[in-house]
Amino acid sequence: MKEILLASSNAHKKEEISAILSPFGIKVLSLKDVGEKGEVRENGHSFKENADIKALHYYKRHKLPIIADDSGIEISYFGGYPGVLSARFMSHLSYREKMELILDIMKDVKDRKAYFVAHISFINDGKLYGYEGRLEGEIAKKIKGENGFGYDPIFYLIEYQKTIAELSDEDKNHVSHRYLALKEFCDDIKKNHII
Numbered sequence: 001m002k003e004i005l006l007a008s009s010n011a012h013k014k015e016e017i018s019a020i021l022s023p024f025g026i027k028v029l030s031l032k033d034v035g036e037k038g039e040v041r042e043n044g045h046s047f048k049e050n051a052d053i054k055a056l057h058y059y060k061r062h063k064l065p066i067i068a069d070d071s072g073i074e075i076s077y078f079g080g081y082p083g084v085l086s087a088r089f090m091s092h093l094s095y096r097e098k099m100e101l102i103l104d105i106m107k108d109v110k111d112r113k114a115y116f117v118a119h120i121s122f123i124n125d126g127k128l129y130g131y132e133g134r135l136e137g138e139i140a141k142k143i144k145g146e147n148g149f150g151y152d153p154i155f156y157l158i159e160y161q162k163t164i165a166e167l168s169d170e171d172k173n174h175v176s177h178r179y180l181a182l183k184e185f186c187d188d189i190k191k192n193h194i195i
């Protein structure tokens with residue numbers, strides 16, 4: 001098994017990324033496994049910049065192959081907001097309250113288009129690689145479902161007629177923005193042996 005350190009303190013990301021990468025013979029280590037607390041200032045202006053910041057930070061300290069994920073939700077009606085600020089937007093509110101606020105603001109809005117975006121940065125042997133996944137959906141009318149994390153209960157997939165939080169973990173990991181980015185990463189491993 002090849003080992004990669006995940007530069008993230010989000011346990012949900014760890015679960016999803018491990019499930020997607022384990023069939024490729026990759027074991028994902030968490031920051032806890034290497035005694036890290038996971039505090040990095042994410043002051044980039046794009047998903048790529050923030051994923052690079054996280055990956056480089058831990059590469060300097062551990063010299064292991066590092067993978068980092070920076071992701072978020074872009075809502076068309078808000079001009080793409082909260083985007084890179086998805087984790088920090090309205091941080092005094094719980095996710096449930098944030099979602100209620102969004103649904104309330106958008107209750108009569110017709111343009112409900114939204115995107116989940118994930119940028120995966122990978123560093124090995126001093127080389128930096130990047131992969132991006134983008135999933136189109138709609139902001140649901142109601143909060144629905146218990147699975148997943150973050151904004152999954154309001155992200156509606158027309159193809160499934162369900163929110164992502166109503167999908168099984170397995171189904172989410174076959175369609176998500178994170179899966180789409182990691183698929184490119186796995187293709188690169190197969191073609192170019194980057195690990």
Ligand code: ITT
Binds near residue numbers: 007010038149178
């Ligand atoms: P790390 O930086 O430590 O990886 P984080 O949760 O702070 O953890 P981000 O800065 O990348 O990660 O913020 C991502 C936020 O975007 C996340 O907290 C959710 O609010 C949202 N998000 C990203 N992917 C999501 C997904 O698959 N489902 C629901 N919400 C998601």
